[in-house]
Amino acid sequence: MNESSTTSSDSVEPFRTASPKKQNVFLRPHSVLGRKGLERLDLLLLAIESIDLNGGESLIWVAQQLGLENVFPNRVELWKQRCHNPLRRSTRRGSLDSTESEGLILLLCSMSQRLYPLIHQLLSSKEPIELSRERWKLLNKRLIHLMEERMNTRLSSVQRLMTPTKVKELSRQLVFTLALSAGPGGVDRLRASLLDPTP
Numbered sequence: 001m002n003e004s005s006t007t008s009s010d011s012v013e014p015f016r017t018a019s020p021k022k023q024n025v026f027l028r029p030h031s032v033l034g035r036k037g038l039e040r041l042d043l044l045l046l047a048i049e050s051i052d053l054n055g056g057e058s059l060i061w062v063a064q065q066l067g068l069e070n071v072f073p074n075r076v077e078l079w080k081q082r083c084h085n086p087l088r089r090s091t092r093r094g095s096l097d098s099t100e101s102e103g104l105i106l107l108l109c110s111m112s113q114r115l116y117p118l119i120h121q122l123l124s125s126k127e128p129i130e131l132s133r134e135r136w137k138l139l140n141k142r143l144i145h146l147m148e149e150r151m152n153t154r155l156s157s158v159q160r161l162m163t164p165t166k167v168k169e170l171s172r173q174l175v176f177t178l179a180l181s182a183g184p185g186g187v188d189r190l191r192a193s194l195l196d197p198t199p
Contacts, residue, residue: 033101035086037194041104042085044181046150047174048111050142051118055111062110063103071103089152105191112182119179140171 033041049055056075063072072078081100083092096104112119121127122135144162151158160166181190 032098033096033194037101038085038096039087041101041108041194042082042088043170044108044174044177045082045104046143046146047171047178048108048115049146050139050171051115051175052111058114059107059111062114063107066106066110068103068107071099072107087151087155087158089150091152102191105187105194108178109181109186109190112178112186116179116182119175119182122175123179136168136171139175140167143167143171143174 045055045059048059052058059078060072060075063069063078072081080092081096081104082088083090084094084096085091122132122139124132127135144167147153147158147162151161153159153162161170177190177193180186180193
């Protein structure tokens with residue numbers, strides 16, 4: 001993210017990196033998420049899309065690099081799986097199976113690693129205060145826009161998330177979780193967080 005993007009764009013500049021070597025991943029059989037986990041996972045993916053302007057395409061590209069084509073063959077199938085979030089405008093009954101849940105966890109952690117330079121900028125205390133405020137302002141604006149577009153805004157729980165005070169708190173929580181999801185041990189940390197039944 002450069003300084004000019006905070007003044008000339010409505011979103012955070014995407015981070016571009018070299019293509020990782022394609023790999024096959026091991027999907028654990030026990031990562032079946034409950035309601036809260038599904039909500040949290042989808043909100044984290046919205047945060048990824050708020051940081052990366054090409055987030056939708058990037059998610060499919062990264063899935064291919066991870067060898068997850070059978071789980072996420074295209075954007076439509078990825079969208080269908082994310083619609084298990086009960087806060088969505090269009091929802092699907094039931095829960096994700098363990099392969100789908102684990103695939104989304106691995107995908108999110110890989111995207112967090114790819115976007116880590118921008119995530120670090122948002123969380124760094126060494127950044128100029130005004131620049132940091134502008135970055136967060138743009139991120140919050142993008143997050144609210146995506147929530148208005150994707151979520152059921154008639155739900156009181158969604159309305160609360162979109163209030164100015166709550167969205168600031170939410171975006172910081174999401175970005176902090178993305179930071180913890182990057183790097184060694186990130187998958188285990190995210191999985192444990194999403195499987196935690198406490199609010």
